[in-house]
Amino acid sequence: MSPLESLVSCGTKLWLDSIDPDLVRENRALGATGATSNPVIVSKLVETGRFDQSLQQFASQGLDGDAVAWAVTDELVRAAQDVFLPVWEETSGNDGYVSFELDPLLEDDANGLSHAERVAQYIALGKKWSAGHQNRMIKVPATAAGLDALEELAAAGTTLNVTLLFTERQYQAARSAIWRGAQRRPDLAHFKSVYSIFVSRVDVYTQQHVPELSSAAQGEVGIVNAKRMWVDNQQFWSDKGTPLQQEIIFASTGVKDPDLKPWKYVAAFAGSDIQTNPPATNDAVAASGLQFTRAVDQLPDAQVLAEIDEKVDFDKMEAVLMREGIQKFADPQKALLQLIAKKLSSA
Numbered sequence: 522m523s524p525l526e527s528l529v530s531c532g533t534k535l536w537l538d539s540i541d542p543d544l545v546r547e548n549r550a551l552g553a554t555g556a557t558s559n560p561v562i563v564s565k566l567v568e569t570g571r572f573d574q575s576l577q578q579f580a581s582q583g584l585d586g587d588a589v590a591w592a593v594t595d596e597l598v599r600a601a602q603d604v605f606l607p608v609w610e611e612t613s614g615n616d617g618y619v620s621f622e623l624d625p626l627l628e629d630d631a632n633g634l635s636h637a638e639r640v641a642q643y644i645a646l647g648k649k650w651s652a653g654h655q656n657r658m659i660k661v662p663a664t665a666a667g668l669d670a671l672e673e674l675a676a677a678g679t680t681l682n683v684t685l686l687f688t689e690r691q692y693q694a695a696r697s698a699i700w701r702g703a704q705r706r707p708d709l710a711h712f713k714s715v716y717s718i719f720v721s722r723v724d725v726y727t728q729q730h731v732p733e734l735s736s737a738a739q740g741e742v743g744i745v746n747a748k749r750m751w752v753d754n755q756q757f758w759s760d761k762g763t764p765l766q767q768e769i770i771f772a773s774t775g776v777k778d779p780d781l782k783p784w785k786y787v788a789a790f791a792g793s794d795i796q797t798n799p800p801a802t803n804d805a806v807a808a809s810g811l812q813f814t815r816a817v818d819q820l821p822d823a824q825v826l827a828e829i830d831e832k833v834d835f836d837k838m839e840a841v842l843m844r845e846g847i848q849k850f851a852d853p854q855k856a857l858l859q860l861i862a863k864k865l866s867s868a
Contacts, residue, residue, distance in 0.1 A: 522812065523551075523807065524806050524807055524808075524809050524810065524811050524812065524813060525551050525552050525803065525806055525807050526552060527811070527812045527813045527814075528552075528787065528791055528796075528806065528813040529552045531791050531792050531813055531814050531815050532791075532792040532793050532815060532817075533790070533791050533792060533793065533794070533795070533796055533813075534554055534555065534616055534768075534794065534795040534796070535548075535551075535552055535553045535554060535795075535796060535798065535803070536553060536554065536555035536556055536557060536618075536770070536795055536796065536797045536798075537553045537555070537556040537557070537797070537798070537800065537803070538556075538557055538562070538772070538774075538775075538797045538798055538799045538800070539556065539557075539558075539562055539799070539800050540556055540557075540558040540562060540563075540566070540597045540598055540600070540601045540619065541562075541566055541800075542597070542600055542601070544800050545600070545601045545604050545605075546604060548800070548803060549604050549605065551803065551807065553803075554605065554608045554616045554617055555605055555608070555616060555617055555618045555619060555795070556601045556605065556619045556620070556797075557619070557620040557660070557682070557717075557770075557772075557797045558594070558597065558598055558601075558619065558620055558621060558622060558660075559622045559660070559684075559850060560622065560625055560850045560851075560853040560854040560857060561849070561850065561853045563590075563593070563594050563597065563853075563857060564853040564854070564856055564857040564860070565853075566597065567590075567593065567857060567860060567861065568860060572593055572596075572597075573864060575592075575593050575596055576589055576593060576861060576864055576865065577865070579592040579593065580865050586858055586861045586862045586865065587858060589861050589865070590854075590857050590858055590861055591624075594621070595621070595650070598619050598620075598621045598657065601619040602619045602654065602655075602656050602657055605617040605618065605619060605656060606655070606656055608656075609655060609656035613764075613765075614655075614656075614711055614713060614765055615713070615765045615766055617656050618656050618657065618658045618680065618682075618713075618715075619656065619657060619658070620657075620658040620659075620660045620682045620684075621650050621651075621657055621658065621659055621660060622660035622684065622850070623643060623646045623647060623650070623659065623660060623661060623662075624642075624646060624854070625662070625847065625850035625851045625854050626851055626854055626855070627639050627642050627643065627646075627666070628662070628664055628666070628847045628851065629851050636665060636666055636669075639664075639666035640666045640669045640670045643661055643666060643667055643670035643674070644670045644673045644674055644677075647659045647661065647670065647674045647677075647679050647681075648674070648677055648679065651678075651679045651680065657680065658680045658681065658682040658713075658715065659674065659679050659680065659681055659682065660682045660683075660684045660717075661674065661681060661682070661683055661684065662683075662684050662685040662846075662847070662850075663683055663684070663685050663686050663687075663691040663692075663694070663695055663843075664685070664843065664847065667683075667685075668691070668694050668695055668698060669698075671683065671695060671698035671699050671702065672698045672699070672701045672702040672705075673702060674702065675698070675699040675700075675701075675702025675703050675705075675706075675712075675714070676701075676702035676703070676705040676706060677702075678706060678711070680711075680713050680714070681699055681714045681715070682714075682715045682716075682717055682770065683695040683699070683714070683715070683716050683717060684717040684772070685717075685719065685843060685846045685847070686716055686717055686718045686719065686750075687718070687719055687722070687723060687746075687838060687839050687842045687843065687846075688746070688835050688836070688838065688839040689746075689749065689750055689753065689835070690835075690836075690839065691839065692716055692718070692750045692753065692754070693753070695716060696714075696716065696754070696757060696767075699714045700761070703763075709762070709763050709764060710764055711765070712763055712764075712765060712767075713765045713766075713767070714767050715767070715768050715769070715770050715795060716750070716754065716768070716769050716770065717770040717772040717797070718746070718747045718750055718751075718769060718770065718771060718772060719743075719772050719773040719842070719846070720743040720744065720746075720747050720771060720772065720773050720774055720786050720790075721743055721773045721774065721775060721776060721777050721786060722743070722773050722777075722842055722845075722846070723742050723743035723746055723747075723838065723842070724739075724740050724741075724742060724743040724777070725777050726838055726841060726842055727739060727740075727742045727743075727833060727838075728740075730837075730838070730841070731832055731833055733832060734828065734829070734832055734833075735825075735828060737821070737824075737825050737828075738821075738825050738828045738829050738832075740781075741821055741825060741829070742829055742833055743786070744786065744789045744790075745820060745821065745825075745826065745829055746835075747769070747771055747790070748789075748790075748817065748818070748820060750769060751769045751790075751793070751794065751817060751818075752818075754767070754768070754769050766794075768794040768795050769794045769795070770794070770795045770796070770797055771786065771790040771794065771795065771796045771797070772797050774786040774787055774790070774796055774797065774798050774799070774802060775798070775799040775801065775802045776802075783801070783802055783805035783806070784802070784805055784806045784809055784811065787802065787806055787813070788811075788813060788816060789816055789817075790816070790817050791813040791814060791815055791816050791817060792814070792815030792816060792817040792818070793815070793817045793818075794817070
């Protein structure tokens with residue numbers, strides 16, 4: 522059994538953190554059953570020049586630069602959806618999804634939108650980009666406006682992936698809003714939601730902002746934080762009677778420290794729910810020769826947990842990482858718009 526096969530066989534759903542058409546096909550063959558996209562991924566793909574013909578085609582239809590950016594994003598996500606649609610059909614809608622992230626510039630202060638206007642935009646865009654799609658998830662960030670849009674989107678039948686989750690407070694707010702919305706549907710037959718918890722960024726944060734953590738605790742906070750939310754999620758949905766699983770996505774699973782084994786987080790969360798791994802991480806796992814076994818329900822000893830709870834201010838961590846996270850998606854979106862404008866003007 523290959524390392525990736527062992528990961529899947531122990532209970533993990535493997536999703537690719539890319540919608541590069543070539544990588545989607547390659548990783549589907551390796552066992553991946555879904556994919557996610559974000560502005561960083563789309564920007565890097567457009568930068569390669571491989572999709573210039575699509576850009577020109579959309580521009581020739583009279584679309585402006587912003588509309589062209591979203592049209593090419595839609596095209597790339599649709600292509601990935603086609604690859605994973607058989608999985609969606611085989612699992613009756615429990616797997617086989619591709620995520621489409623809503624406009625990160627909604628959170629840009631420069632646009633001058635009020636909170637209510639941002640909420641309304643998330644709802645309108647979520648409905649627009651999900652319409653007519655069976656195996657598309659709409660990615661909404663766990664910002665104040667994003668969280669306030671979730672109930673209405675869930676009630677409207679939108680399949681949701683809540684992203685930029687760093688703390689239990691955010692997760693619980695998102696989960697509760699989506700469940701309220703789901704209960705307003707005629708039935709729960711097609712209700713599916715996932716919650717993307719960012720892992721490695723938490724450990725980068727503690728290295729920078731909580732250097733007083735012991736060697737036993739430093740580098741474990743992202744894992745402990747995500748596993749606690751996984752337990753919470755298991756308990757919450759256990760008595761709700763939903764036909765489909767409401768799952769955690771373990772995201773940001775690529776290590777940021779080159780001295781760490783590239784499969785550190787992959788191994789830690791093996792055994793349940795979903796991992797969205799960067800292509801390089803999947804490549805490293807495939808070449809590792811390891812056999813992965815369930816570890817998702819294993820936590821460090823009580824002393825390490827107590828130290829983490831004592832020394833890490835999770836509210837402060839959320840504020841810092843959300844600010845950075847919004848910027849890390851908004852900047853590539855701005856760069857994408859500039860790149861498209863440049864390509865179209867020079868055509």
